[in-house]
Amino acid sequence: MSLQARITLMFGLLLIVLTAISGSLIHSFLLDNLIDQQRKELILKGQTWIDKNKDAEELTRSESIAELGRLLVSNPKVEVLLLGKKKKVWFTTLPSSNLNEWMDALERKAEKRKDKNIWLVGGDDYVVVNLPLKNDEKQRLILASPVRGLKDVRMELTQTIFLILLLGAGGTILLSFFMTKIMVRPLGQLVKEIKKVQFRQFSEVKRIPARGEIAEVSENVYSMAQELDRFHEIQRQFLQNASHELKTPLMSIQGYAEGIRDGIFTGQAAEQGLDIIVAETGRLKHIVTEIILLAKLESEEDLFHPSHLSVTGLVNQAMERLHPLSLQRNVSVSMSCLGTDPLIYVDEGKILQALLNIVGNALRHAKEYVEIRIHAGKRQATIEVIDDGEGIPEDLVPHLFHRFVKGKNGELGLGLAISRAIVERSNGSIEASNGSLAGAVFRMTLPLCPPEQN
Incomplete structure (x- = not known):
């Protein structure tokens, strides 16, 4: 399966799961919301009808009853029970077979569900509003709406919401498919370029435009x-x-x-x-x-055996060994240390060989002098070897430390490559450049010993 298909499938499954969870939560909370809205509606309409009628005679007139029916016309399933004193039934929409059950339920104030607004009467749940009349608290208007009807409404709304969510999820998955295709396309091109590396077609590898x-x-x-x-x-x-x-x-x-x-x-x-x-x-x-x-x-690994060394002592050893060459070339060699003598932790023999290669190379190209400068930084020591020769050809600078790359008066072309390998294996670095006025500058940096080792 391609990466695009896997991403789209994973995103689609995640979206479907989220849609199912959202639909379930909506389904569970929707009935409570409908019951609450139904109860508020019944209270509002019942209280409006009570406020318009001042006494019991007005309440029992046919005009008043018709007006109550018009108020409740939006919900024809609402049952009305208007009671007078001593629970005398003035008006009701309940069938005679259910009236006795309602009177018994009212006598025991009904069997309530967990929600105090829901009454169980005759095996059915009802949203019940029990409103006292103004002229007498014992006279009451009872409005009841079956929960079964609200459940039907909830089911219709839930189905509609699920349909909308599924359509939205389908559209989102389709959109994500095309977006993923755009995102994955550079990866496909990148795979082709990597295959070129596999077949050693290094020069044919191209940059892939992406973000x-x-x-x-x-x-x-x-x-x-x-x-x-x-x-x-x-x-x-x-x-x-x-x-x-x-x-x-x-x-x-x-x-x-x-x-x-x-x-x-x-x-x-x-x-x-x-x-x-x-x-x-x-x-x-x-x-x-x-x-x-x-x-x-x-x-090879275990080739280096480091120890604590003084940089000035190391440079002095190199100057002593190269003294015959300096006399032969009639070139003076000087050393200067800026600040305190730094202490480094390297393999003495290897670093000395690297330094001999660099200083010897400077002596072969110098005209009159070679200067060695030592500087201690916060974490590393720097050794600069400067000569007054002709300098390094600019086209040779990037390749100077490669094997068998020789400049003028070079011997084998391996000395600087060996020096670079030694310095880099010692966690240091080496670089070469031309001086500001003349000659070449070789700069070698080596890590200092930690303070506790000093």
Whole structure:
């Protein structure tokens, strides 16, 4: 069953249940309301007739009786009993067979139901109004209307109300069907776009125009498809770059090894070939080691063993290890800490490797100096590595931390990717941009230790 059919069915069932409950409540309260209205009507008409007649002689005249009949013409089922002194019957519309029952009921003031306005006389329920006459309280006008007639009226009204409610419910369900169809249509289109993701047609996924939560889901699906498309492209480029990086040293090793085996290289040339084979083997080993490390950083769990570290101490270690490179490049390296020395909780070896990659990258591109700035915020420490080099090409900035993406003077294109993986696994972040005047700025943020750990 489709989503549209399920929503319409559920809404229809709910509406039918509410209609049945509403009809039942109306049916139960309707009789009480009709009885109350009937009693008020009888009191009003009876009291009006009594007020127009001043004495007993006027009450028993045929004109007065006819006037009472005209007042009650709207309800011909009303029975009239006009009693004088000593319960003498002056006038009545009751049949003679029922008169004695009514007199007996009046003698014992009738057997009352739960509602004091309902009397049980001769096995039937009546709405009874007992009004005293003005000239004598013992003389009374009794008006009685059978409840059976009110029940018939209630049944007719209830049927009419139920019919109206059912027609309204049917119209509402039909309207909800078309409204649900409009609402569900974007979901059907969204399913088609998700199937494109299933078959890896990421670039063909489109945004679905919608509103509310469906629009949010549509936007997330589109963003996911774009990210998967980008990731798929990165994976393709990674395989191409990895094969290229591995192919170059392998070709050199193969070429010199075959040359030495076939006697093409002899003497000093053979020794030089062996040196190249050793160097290329080391380079190949380094590439494979970096690829394996990057794969571990992105997949394995218990790889990090954090401890409490001083940021300035960590930066000093990196500066000491890179001191030979700074001398070789004739580049000065300085460090400044704004405020107190922040304490972080990270894996020392991993973070130090990330910092060495970033600072080493800055030294290879700097002209005269590299500056390292440390700043402690409320929840995180920031390390900025700034150089005065040529900066990063704008088209390379979004892809700088991808695997095998190399800039000018780059080595393997894995160092920054490894640094990003380390920092992100340490609950931090890393970003790169060009400086306001010249050079590049690498900004690494790492979480501070909680105060109780400090």
